[in-house]
Amino acid sequence: MTDDVKLLMLAGDYVEDYEIMVPYQALSMLGYTVDVVCPGKKAGDKVxxxxxxxxxxxxxxxxxxxxxxxxxxxxxxDTDDYLGLIVPGGRAPEYLRLNPRVLEIVRAFADRPLAVICHGAQLLAAAGVIKGRKVSAYPACRPEVELAGGIYADIAVTDAVTDGELVSAPAWPAHPAWLAQFLKVLGANISI
Structure with missing residues (x-):
């Protein structure tokens, strides 16, 4: 892994703690540069x-x-600077989906490595990028996934599902499966 491989993560106030902290730390540990951003905020600001x-x-x-x-x-x-996008859940997606630039960013990664967990599926549904795709999310988001034309993956809270370059999971207990599948989509070659 080299530090020039960049990933983007969308955040907002009341993002789920584990769903931002764990992937940020794990992917950084593996050598990825993870840029975490929030509308209306700059580097050094907090959510x-x-x-x-x-x-x-x-x-x-x-x-x-x-x-x-x-x-x-x-x-x-600039989305062209990034290999992939990570969308954590929590309450942040419910208001981030109202931001047109956030939806543009999500659309830019529709056919690129994209990891979404829990309520993060709300951003994908609002951006219109899940029609015909198998997507997991927190169960309360199932209606939004299906109304957006997605195929809801009703899986265990510890599992994840990959559909092309989209990796999704229902909640943070799925981190091991979700991150492992996302690393495969990214083309990472990790041997222990």
């Missing part, structure tokens, strides 16, 4: 995160997470 947990209720619980420091300026992004 607040939320920790979603599965504690036996009918849906996840939410607790305050960490402040994540952004690594690049949103307004300076």
């Amino acid at each position: 607040l995160t939320a920790i979603h947990d599965f504690e036996g209720a009918q849906t996840y619980s939410e607790k305050p997470g960490h402040a994540f420091t952004l690594t690049a300026d949103f307004d300076a992004i």
Whole structure:
């Protein structure tokens, strides 16, 4: 791996803590440069995160997470500089999907390596890039995936699914499967 291989990650306030922290750290550890951006913010600014947990209720619980420091300026992004895109979940996608530039960015990666988890599928649905594609997401996002023409992958919370260059998963417990499949899509050759 070399530091000149760049990945882009879209973030916003109340992004899911594990879904931003774990892929950022894991992909950085492997030598990727991961630029994390948020509309209206610059490198060094922070987004607040939320920790979603599965504690036996009918849906996840939410607790305050960490402040994540952004690594690049949103307004300076040129999608041609990046090999792939990562879209974490949490509450951020519900408002990020209202930003036309965010949707342009997602569309730019429709046929390139794209990793999406949990509520991140809301951005793909809003951008119109999942018609006919198999997509996993947090189960509450199933109607949005299907209304956008996607084929909802009803898989275990620890699993992920790959459709072409799109890798998706229902929630952070799928990180091992999700990141492993995304690395294959990226063409990474990792041997231990």
